[in-house]
Amino acid sequence: MAGEILDNNGRGDAGWSWPAIHPEGRKFGLISAAIALFFLLALDWEIVGWPLVLVTIGVFAFFRDPKRVVPQDPDAIISPADGLVTMISRTAPPLELQMDDGAGSRGMGTEELVRVSIFMSVFDVHINRAPISGTLRRLVYIPGKFLNADLDKASEENERQHFLMEREDGSLVGFTQIAGLVARRIVPFVKPGDMLAKGQRVGLIRFGSRVDVYLPAGTEPSVVLGQKAIAGETVIARMGEAKLVEGIAL
Known part of the structure; x- marks a missing residue:
C-alpha cells in the first residue's frame, strides 16, 4: 500500500492535520450548508440557521477520513x-x-x-x-x-x-x-x-x-x-x- 513508512525506530514524519472529508460525504455537507445559509441570509431566521450550521459541521465530521498507520505484520x-x-x-x-x-x-x-x-x-x-x-x-x-x-x-x-x-x-x-x-x-x-x-x-x-x-x-x-x-x-x-x-x- 502506497504511503510513508512510519516505524518504531523513528522513521517518518508525523504531525497533526485536519482529516480529509471523503467525497461520498461532501455532497451531504454542501446541501446542509446551503440550507443553513438560506435560513441565515435569505430568511434571516437565526433560530433555525445556526442549529443547521452545527448540523453541517456534524455532517462533515461524520464523513471524515483520517490517515491511518497500518501495521505491516503479515499475520x-x-x-x-x-x-x-x-x-x-x-x-x-x-x-x-x-x-x-x-x-x-x-x-x-x-x-x-x-x-x-x-x-x-x-x-x-x-x-x-x-x-x-x-x-x-x-x-x-x-x-x-x-x-x-x-x-x-x-x-x-x-x-x-x-x-x-x-x-x-x-x-x-x-x-x-x-x-x-x-x-x-x-x-x-x-x-x-x-x-x-x-x-x-x-x-x-x-x-x-x-x-x-x-x-x-x-x-x-x-x-x-x-x-x-x-x-x-x-x-x-x-x-x-x-x-x-x-x-x-x-
Whole structure:
C-alpha cells in the first residue's frame, strides 16, 4: 500500500492535520450548508440557521477520513472499523460466506468461528478498511431491517453486506457491514476479484452501524470487550494465535 513508512525506530514524519472529508460525504455537507445559509441570509431566521450550521459541521465530521498507520505484520488481522468491541462470540459464519459459490471460490464452512463485533456510533469514523491483504473473493449485499445494530439478531435481520477475503496462503477472513437504526445505506468501494492491501478503504455505512469480523479457525481475538478499536490500526487478532487476553475496566 502506497504511503510513508512510519516505524518504531523513528522513521517518518508525523504531525497533526485536519482529516480529509471523503467525497461520498461532501455532497451531504454542501446541501446542509446551503440550507443553513438560506435560513441565515435569505430568511434571516437565526433560530433555525445556526442549529443547521452545527448540523453541517456534524455532517462533515461524520464523513471524515483520517490517515491511518497500518501495521505491516503479515499475520496481523486489523480492525475494519472504528468503534467499541461490544460482542465476542462463537457462531457459524453467515450462509452467504459458508459455502462454495459455484465459481471456484470456497467458503468458510459451517463450523463455529470467533466473531468480533464492533459497534460504530455516529461519532466514530465510518470508513471501513480491509482487515488483511489479499483477494476479495465475495461481496454480497442483503437488504433487510434497521434494528439497533447493537443487538445480536441484527447480524441476521438488518441490511448488511458480506465480504470474504483470501490471503496468499489460502486463509479466509470474513467481515460484514451491518446497518443500524440511523444507517440507511451501505456503500462499497471495491468489487469481487480486487486485490486489496491491508488497511485499504473498502466502503462505509452512513450514520451509525456495526461491523462483524469472522476469524479463521484456531485464531483467538487480541481485543477484549469494551475496548476501543481503530480501523486500519488496531490488531484484533493474529493468524493461528490462540491465547487468553484479559483487561480490567477502570
